[in-house]
Amino acid sequence: MSPSRGKFITVEGGEGAGKSSNLAFMRDLLEQSGRQVVFTREPGGTALGEDIRELLLGHKHTGMAGDTELLLIFAARAEHLARIILPALNDGKWVLCDRFTDASYAYQGGGRGIDMGRIQALESWVQQGLRPDLTLLLDLPVETGLERAGQRSEPDRFESEQQAFFERVRQVYIDIAEREPERVSMVDASRPLPEVQQQIRGVMERFLDRVQNHE
Numbered sequence: 001m002s003p004s005r006g007k008f009i010t011v012e013g014g015e016g017a018g019k020s021s022n023l024a025f026m027r028d029l030l031e032q033s034g035r036q037v038v039f040t041r042e043p044g045g046t047a048l049g050e051d052i053r054e055l056l057l058g059h060k061h062t063g064m065a066g067d068t069e070l071l072l073i074f075a076a077r078a079e080h081l082a083r084i085i086l087p088a089l090n091d092g093k094w095v096l097c098d099r100f101t102d103a104s105y106a107y108q109g110g111g112r113g114i115d116m117g118r119i120q121a122l123e124s125w126v127q128q129g130l131r132p133d134l135t136l137l138l139d140l141p142v143e144t145g146l147e148r149a150g151q152r153s154e155p156d157r158f159e160s161e162q163q164a165f166f167e168r169v170r171q172v173y174i175d176i177a178e179r180e181p182e183r184v185s186m187v188d189a190s191r192p193l194p195e196v197q198q199q200i201r202g203v204m205e206r207f208l209d210r211v212q213n214h215e
Helices: 019-032 047-057 066-090 101-111 116-127 142-150 163-179 193-214
Strands: 008-013 037-041 094-098 134-139 184-188
Touching (some): 008 019, 008 101, 019 037, 019 094, 019 134, 066 116, 101 116, 101 163, 134 193, 142 163, 184 193
Parallel strands (some): 008 094, 037 094, 134 184
């Protein structure tokens, strides 16, 4: 008997939202619940995807055209789906991914101003209807996030953008969460880490209960 299909969980958020520590926390929660977890990220996740990530985040191609950026991201995503995400889900594993297509709407649509219809067309072509089962949006004021991110390391090509860019990114994320409350759970990431993780635990436990009731 083939295993039941795994679940696809994504984590989104702007700069300084604390994705790294919270993704590790989520991974632990899922593993404690007995799930086999494949942890991955976008752009990246595959050898080709990581090379594309370097092109996108590095400063070698500052001033890259918005369309080029978007197409590179979806090229990396197509490889990611084919090599990592779909095989894992079909094998009954749960995939936990640091960013996915919501980030394309937020960063390339909101931040860069690319027409949302073009992003939708690429999503439809590359994903063939696949969407996350659950998305956690770590939300916090842009100013707070940039302050936190600035304490970490040298800014990458995206982190070097102006505050107005990130305000547009945040607004698109909030719009998505309001439009799709069944899929997207918003977490107040401006709170101290233990409080943020308490919110995340609540979201994850409700989701796991829902899945269990349908198994």
